[in-house]
Amino acid sequence: MRVELTEEDSVEPLDTLLSYEIPEGVLLDYRLAGPVVRACAWAIDTAVRGVIYLVLVLVMSLLGGLGMAVILIGFFLIEWFYPVVFEIQNGATPGKRAMGIHVIQDNGTPVTPSASVIRNLLRTADFLPFLYATGLLVMLVNKRFKRLGDLAAGTVVVYRDTQKKRDLPPQAVASKPPVELSESEQLTLLAFAERGKRLSLGRRQELAELLTEQTGLRGDAAVDVLYAYANWILKGR
Numbered sequence: 001m002r003v004e005l006t007e008e009d010s011v012e013p014l015d016t017l018l019s020y021e022i023p024e025g026v027l028l029d030y031r032l033a034g035p036v037v038r039a040c041a042w043a044i045d046t047a048v049r050g051v052i053y054l055v056l057v058l059v060m061s062l063l064g065g066l067g068m069a070v071i072l073i074g075f076f077l078i079e080w081f082y083p084v085v086f087e088i089q090n091g092a093t094p095g096k097r098a099m100g101i102h103v104i105q106d107n108g109t110p111v112t113p114s115a116s117v118i119r120n121l122l123r124t125a126d127f128l129p130f131l132y133a134t135g136l137l138v139m140l141v142n143k144r145f146k147r148l149g150d151l152a153a154g155t156v157v158v159y160r161d162t163q164k165k166r167d168l169p170p171q172a173v174a175s176k177p178p179v180e181l182s183e184s185e186q187l188t189l190l191a192f193a194e195r196g197k198r199l200s201l202g203r204r205q206e207l208a209e210l211l212t213e214q215t216g217l218r219g220d221a222a223v224d225v226l227y228a229y230a231n232w233i234l235k236g237r
Helices: 035-063 065-090 094-099 113-121 123-127 133-140 148-153 183-198 201-215 219-234
Strands: 017-021 027-031 101-105 155-159
Touching: 027 155, 035 065, 035 094, 035 101, 035 133, 065 094, 065 113, 094 101, 101 113, 113 123, 113 148, 113 155, 123 133, 123 148, 133 148, 148 155, 183 201, 183 219, 201 219
Parallel strands: none
Antiparallel strands: 017 027, 101 155
16 A cells, blocks of 8 residues: 655755754654844844933933942943843743744753853853954854854754644545555555645545555545544554
């Protein structure tokens, strides 16, 4: 039993796609964020910090000497812990969130507090000699676009894409196939059932009737019985 299905849009990106399999057996794909989008996120965060600095100076300058001490402490905390606070919460600073990217661990899990601190403390090294020149050079020679901070912390910056949910076969009364199916034949049958809704009625019937010799059915009946087989396979019976 064999049904060949073609998929015209099956293009596998090179080096810019990371795949992780979680314990539930679901495969998650992430697109790596390159230097341009990360530079845009950095520019947005710089503007946000600038507004915070300005407000802090205007408010604290009214307190005289004490206000100046608060300003200096505030500058230090904002400069070093602004990205850490946001990354620990949801993996992204306001700039990264605006650009649709976020930070994760190398294994696909959310970034840890210690990793966030490490990657942001090393921003100083990435900034040398000016405007993140070292960080940019390291990113360009690294296939995962990691700067020094990412290499040390074991993190990577990816797009926050919505993971596509797997299509399920149309619900039907589960029915055992009349013959024993190999693993590849079962996967082919499931692929037909999952993609059936995206095919025209005529195409579904055409594919299903390739198995008329085994099922003895044609038209909608041939399609429905393949859905029943797929549901049986899916339920692990």
